[in-house]
Amino acid sequence: MLSVLCACVIAALGLPVLVPRLPAAWRPSLAILPLGSFVYFLLTPISESQLLLTELPPVHLWLKLDGLSRLFALLITGIGTLVYAYSGYYLKNHEGQGRFYGFISLFMGAMLGLVLANDLYFLFICWELTSISSFFLIGLNQQEAKARSAALQALTVTGLGGLALLGGAVILQIHTGTTQIDALAARMPADFSVGITAALLLVWAAAFTKSAQFPFHFWLPGAMAAPTPISTYLHSATMVKAGVYLLFRLSAAFAAHPWWTPVLTTVGAVTMLYAALHALFRHDMKSILAYTTIAALGILVFFIGWASPLSMQAALLFVLVHALYKAALFLITGAVDHATHTRNVLRLHGLRKQLPALAVAGGLAALLNGGFPPFLGFIGKDLMYEALLHEHAVIGVPLLLVVNVALLYAGLQVGYRPFAGSAMPEGEVSKVSFWLWLPPLLLAVLGLLFGFLPQMPNALIAAAHVAVGSSGFAPLQLWHGFNEVLAWSLATLLAGVLFFRFWPMNRERLGWTEKVEMFSPAALFTWLASSLQLFARRYTSFFQHGYLRYYVMTVVAVLIGGISLLLFDDFAFKGSFEPLLELTFYELGTLAMLLAGLVFVVFTPSRLAAVAGLGVMGFAICLLFVFYSAPDLAITQFAIDTLTVILFVLVLYKLPRYIRVSSMAVVLRDGVVSLVFGGLIALLALQVIHQPLQRSVSTFYAAQSYVAAKGKNVVNVILVDFRGADTLVEITVLSIAALGVYGLLKLRLRAEERRNRA
Amino acid sequence: MKSIILKAAAGFLLPLLLLFSLFLLLRGHYLPGGGFVGGLVASIAFVLHAFAGGMKKGQKYFPFHPGFLMPVGLLLAFLSALLPMVTGDGAFMTGLWYPHPVPVIGMLGTALFFDLGVYLLVVGVTLTIIFTIVEAA
Known part of the structure; x- marks a missing residue:
C-alpha cells in the first residue's frame, strides 16, 4: 500500500516535467498508474489487521485496508484510470497539462492515503493535501480570474474545515487516549462528555465543508470553473466524498451520540432538497451536475444519519451508483463541450446523429441515474425506500421522492436532452475521439452490468458494510417482488418522466434563482470575506497610521494608565522632601543646568539648538551618575550622548528650516501628556526608593566577581561573564x-x- | 560646516581617541570601562573625523565597509564563549585564564576576547547606522 502512495508522489513530482515531452498520442497511457493501483486494490485481500509501517511521532503512519477503504480506493483508482486516459486527449492542447497530471497524481495519492489512513493525524494530513491539490486543479486555467477566485473560495471553505478536523483530532486524542481510528469506537466513553461533543461538532464541520453540505455547499458549483475531467474526478467520485467517507469511518464511534441522527438527517435533508430543486433551474450541463452532486451528497449524509444497518447499506451502495453515473455524465458533458463548444442544454439538440456512441453512453447514464430497472441505480433507489419505509416513512419517503424526481429530471437534461430532437447543423459539431466516449460508456455499461448481476458488487458493499460497524447485510437483489418499495420506486420513475416531458427547460427559469441570489450562502460568504478585509484595513490604518508622534503618545498614554492603576490602587506617599535640604551646591548646579537645557529645548525655534540643549541635558545626567557612583553608566551615557548629538547634527543640518506648525492646542496637549508622564515617573521613583531592597543578588556578584571571574569591575564582569x-x-x-x-x-x-x- | 580648527583637531583626536578606546577596553575588567564603552568611543573617533573632514574622507579609513566588523565581532565573542567547551574545560561561557600577567594587557582570558568581540561589533553597528543615515539624509 505504501508503494502505491509512493508511486503517486513520484508521479506528482515527475509528470509535470515528463508530460510536455511526451508525444500527445501517448499521454492517455499515463492511466497505467491508476490502473495498476486499481488492480492492486482489487486483488489485495481485506486485511482487518493494521499495517504498522513506520512511526513519525505524533503521526503514526498506520495504513489499513478494510472493506470501506477498498470501496473508496477502487472508486478513486477506477475513475482515476478513466480520467487519466480521458484527459490525455481532452487536455492535449492545454498548456497546463503537465501541471494537471502532477497535481492530479498528488491528489490521487492524498485521497488514497485518506481512505487508507488508520491514524487521525495522518488522515488530517491527507485531508489537507486533497484541499491543496484541488486548489491548484480548480485553478488550472490560471489566467481566468473566475477560476482563480473559485479555487480560492474552495480552498478557504475546505481549509477551514481541515482546521476543524485537526481540532477534532486533538480533542479525540485527549479524551480517548488514542489516535488510532479503529480503536476509537472501543475507547469512546459511554456518556458523551462535552469534549467528545465538541470533537463531533468539529468533525462535522470538516465533513460538511468538504462534502458541500448546506450552508457550505456554494464552493462546489464555483469549482466547476475547472476543466471538466477535474470536475469529474474531484466533484463526483472522490474529493467531495471525503467528508462522507469521514462520516462513514467515524459512524462506528459516534453513531450512538444523541445528536448524530437529528443533526445529520436535518443537514442532509436540507442539502438534498435545496440542491435538487436548484438543479431544476440550471441550463449549463456542468451547473446541473454540480447541484445534483450536492443533492447526492445530501442523500448520503441523510442516510448515514439514520445509522441503521439498512440505511448504511443504502448509503454505501449509493456511493458506488453515484460515482458511476455522475462520472459518466461529467465525462459526457466534457465530450459534448469539446465537440460543440457549448454546455447550454437549451442550445444542444439532436447530437445522436453526429455522436452516436456518446448518445448511447448518455442514455444509459441517464437511466442509471434515474434508477430505471435493470440498472444498479434501481437497486440503490429501492434500498433507500426500503430503509426509510422501515422506520421513518412519514417525512422521509415523500422527501426522498421529491429529491429523486428532481435528480431524474436533471439526469435526463444532461444525458438525454442534448442527444434528442432534430440534428444540429453539421458545422457546429466536430467528431470526438474514442478516448472521449469510451470512458463514459464503460461506466454506464458497468452500471447496467452490475444491475443484472448484483452479486458482482455484492461482496464489495458487504465488506464495506462490515467495516462501518453494521450487521445484518441483505444481499443485493434486482427483484424484490411486488411490494410497497416497488410502488414508490415506480412512482418516482413515472413522476420524473412526466415531469421531464411536460415541464421543458426554458430560458427564463434561471432568472428565478437570481432573484434570491443575494440571500444565498455564497453571497453571504463573499460579503463576510469582503467585510473582514475591510475591517482588517480599517483596523490596520487605525493603529498603524504612520505618525510617530501618535505612536509615542499611545505608548505613553498606556503607560500612564497602567502605572497609575497599580500605583494609586493603594497609595500612601512614602517619599520625603527632607533630603532636598542636604543637596550640595554642585548637585544643585547640575540640576539647574538640566532644567535650563530642558527649557531651552522646549522653547528654542531652532532644531540644531534643540539638539545642543538635549546634549547639555544628557551630560548633566552623566554628571549625576558620576556623583552617585555609577562611573560605568556615566561613561556609557556620555559616549552615547556624544554620538546622538553628532548624528542629529549631521542629519538635521540638511533639513529645511524649522517651522512651528503645531497649534496652541496641540502644544498644550503634548505639554500636559509629557508633564503627567514625567510627574508619574518621578512619583514612582520616589515610592520605589522606600521599598525594602533585595540585596542578595548584588551581594553575590560583588563577592564572586574577583573569586570566580578574576575581575574587580563588577559591572563589566556581569556583562562579559556572569x-x-x-x-x-x-x-x-x-x-x-x-x-x-x-x-x-x-x-x-x-x-x-x-x-x-x- | 567648514571649521579649520575642528578639522585640524580631528586629525590629532582620531589616534588619541582610538588609543583611549583601547585603554577603556583593556581596563574594563578592573576599573570602569569595557568593550561597549570602548567601542562607542572608537566610533566617536571615526564619526568626529568624518564630521570634520567630510563623510568621504571619514570612510576612507576603512578599506572595507564598517558593517563587516559586526560578524567579525559576533564570531569572536561567540568563539570565546565556545572555547571552554571545545577544550573540555567547562560549560559554555566558562572563563579561562592564562595564569601569568602579560605586559601592557594584564591578565589574559576568554573574557577579554569576548569584550574585544563586543568592541568590534559596537564599532561596526554604530558606524553602519550612522554612515547609512547620513548618506540617506
Whole structure:
C-alpha cells in the first residue's frame, strides 16, 4: 500500500516535467498508474489487521485496508484510470497539462492515503493535501480570474474545515487516549462528555465543508470553473466524498451520540432538497451536475444519519451508483463541450446523429441515474425506500421522492436532452475521439452490468458494510417482488418522466434563482470575506497610521494608565522632601543646568539648538551618575550622548528650516501628556526608593566577581561573564538592528538613484 | 560646516581617541570601562573625523565597509564563549585564564576576547547606522 502512495508522489513530482515531452498520442497511457493501483486494490485481500509501517511521532503512519477503504480506493483508482486516459486527449492542447497530471497524481495519492489512513493525524494530513491539490486543479486555467477566485473560495471553505478536523483530532486524542481510528469506537466513553461533543461538532464541520453540505455547499458549483475531467474526478467520485467517507469511518464511534441522527438527517435533508430543486433551474450541463452532486451528497449524509444497518447499506451502495453515473455524465458533458463548444442544454439538440456512441453512453447514464430497472441505480433507489419505509416513512419517503424526481429530471437534461430532437447543423459539431466516449460508456455499461448481476458488487458493499460497524447485510437483489418499495420506486420513475416531458427547460427559469441570489450562502460568504478585509484595513490604518508622534503618545498614554492603576490602587506617599535640604551646591548646579537645557529645548525655534540643549541635558545626567557612583553608566551615557548629538547634527543640518506648525492646542496637549508622564515617573521613583531592597543578588556578584571571574569591575564582569550569554544575544540583536537600518535606508537610496537616473 | 580648527583637531583626536578606546577596553575588567564603552568611543573617533573632514574622507579609513566588523565581532565573542567547551574545560561561557600577567594587557582570558568581540561589533553597528543615515539624509 505504501508503494502505491509512493508511486503517486513520484508521479506528482515527475509528470509535470515528463508530460510536455511526451508525444500527445501517448499521454492517455499515463492511466497505467491508476490502473495498476486499481488492480492492486482489487486483488489485495481485506486485511482487518493494521499495517504498522513506520512511526513519525505524533503521526503514526498506520495504513489499513478494510472493506470501506477498498470501496473508496477502487472508486478513486477506477475513475482515476478513466480520467487519466480521458484527459490525455481532452487536455492535449492545454498548456497546463503537465501541471494537471502532477497535481492530479498528488491528489490521487492524498485521497488514497485518506481512505487508507488508520491514524487521525495522518488522515488530517491527507485531508489537507486533497484541499491543496484541488486548489491548484480548480485553478488550472490560471489566467481566468473566475477560476482563480473559485479555487480560492474552495480552498478557504475546505481549509477551514481541515482546521476543524485537526481540532477534532486533538480533542479525540485527549479524551480517548488514542489516535488510532479503529480503536476509537472501543475507547469512546459511554456518556458523551462535552469534549467528545465538541470533537463531533468539529468533525462535522470538516465533513460538511468538504462534502458541500448546506450552508457550505456554494464552493462546489464555483469549482466547476475547472476543466471538466477535474470536475469529474474531484466533484463526483472522490474529493467531495471525503467528508462522507469521514462520516462513514467515524459512524462506528459516534453513531450512538444523541445528536448524530437529528443533526445529520436535518443537514442532509436540507442539502438534498435545496440542491435538487436548484438543479431544476440550471441550463449549463456542468451547473446541473454540480447541484445534483450536492443533492447526492445530501442523500448520503441523510442516510448515514439514520445509522441503521439498512440505511448504511443504502448509503454505501449509493456511493458506488453515484460515482458511476455522475462520472459518466461529467465525462459526457466534457465530450459534448469539446465537440460543440457549448454546455447550454437549451442550445444542444439532436447530437445522436453526429455522436452516436456518446448518445448511447448518455442514455444509459441517464437511466442509471434515474434508477430505471435493470440498472444498479434501481437497486440503490429501492434500498433507500426500503430503509426509510422501515422506520421513518412519514417525512422521509415523500422527501426522498421529491429529491429523486428532481435528480431524474436533471439526469435526463444532461444525458438525454442534448442527444434528442432534430440534428444540429453539421458545422457546429466536430467528431470526438474514442478516448472521449469510451470512458463514459464503460461506466454506464458497468452500471447496467452490475444491475443484472448484483452479486458482482455484492461482496464489495458487504465488506464495506462490515467495516462501518453494521450487521445484518441483505444481499443485493434486482427483484424484490411486488411490494410497497416497488410502488414508490415506480412512482418516482413515472413522476420524473412526466415531469421531464411536460415541464421543458426554458430560458427564463434561471432568472428565478437570481432573484434570491443575494440571500444565498455564497453571497453571504463573499460579503463576510469582503467585510473582514475591510475591517482588517480599517483596523490596520487605525493603529498603524504612520505618525510617530501618535505612536509615542499611545505608548505613553498606556503607560500612564497602567502605572497609575497599580500605583494609586493603594497609595500612601512614602517619599520625603527632607533630603532636598542636604543637596550640595554642585548637585544643585547640575540640576539647574538640566532644567535650563530642558527649557531651552522646549522653547528654542531652532532644531540644531534643540539638539545642543538635549546634549547639555544628557551630560548633566552623566554628571549625576558620576556623583552617585555609577562611573560605568556615566561613561556609557556620555559616549552615547556624544554620538546622538553628532548624528542629529549631521542629519538635521540638511533639513529645511524649522517651522512651528503645531497649534496652541496641540502644544498644550503634548505639554500636559509629557508633564503627567514625567510627574508619574518621578512619583514612582520616589515610592520605589522606600521599598525594602533585595540585596542578595548584588551581594553575590560583588563577592564572586574577583573569586570566580578574576575581575574587580563588577559591572563589566556581569556583562562579559556572569550574564555573558545575555550580552551575546544582545549584541546579536544590535547587529540585526544595524542590518535593518542599513537595509531600509539603502533600499530607499537605490530606488531614488534609479528614479534620478531615469 | 567648514571649521579649520575642528578639522585640524580631528586629525590629532582620531589616534588619541582610538588609543583611549583601547585603554577603556583593556581596563574594563578592573576599573570602569569595557568593550561597549570602548567601542562607542572608537566610533566617536571615526564619526568626529568624518564630521570634520567630510563623510568621504571619514570612510576612507576603512578599506572595507564598517558593517563587516559586526560578524567579525559576533564570531569572536561567540568563539570565546565556545572555547571552554571545545577544550573540555567547562560549560559554555566558562572563563579561562592564562595564569601569568602579560605586559601592557594584564591578565589574559576568554573574557577579554569576548569584550574585544563586543568592541568590534559596537564599532561596526554604530558606524553602519550612522554612515547609512547620513548618506540617506
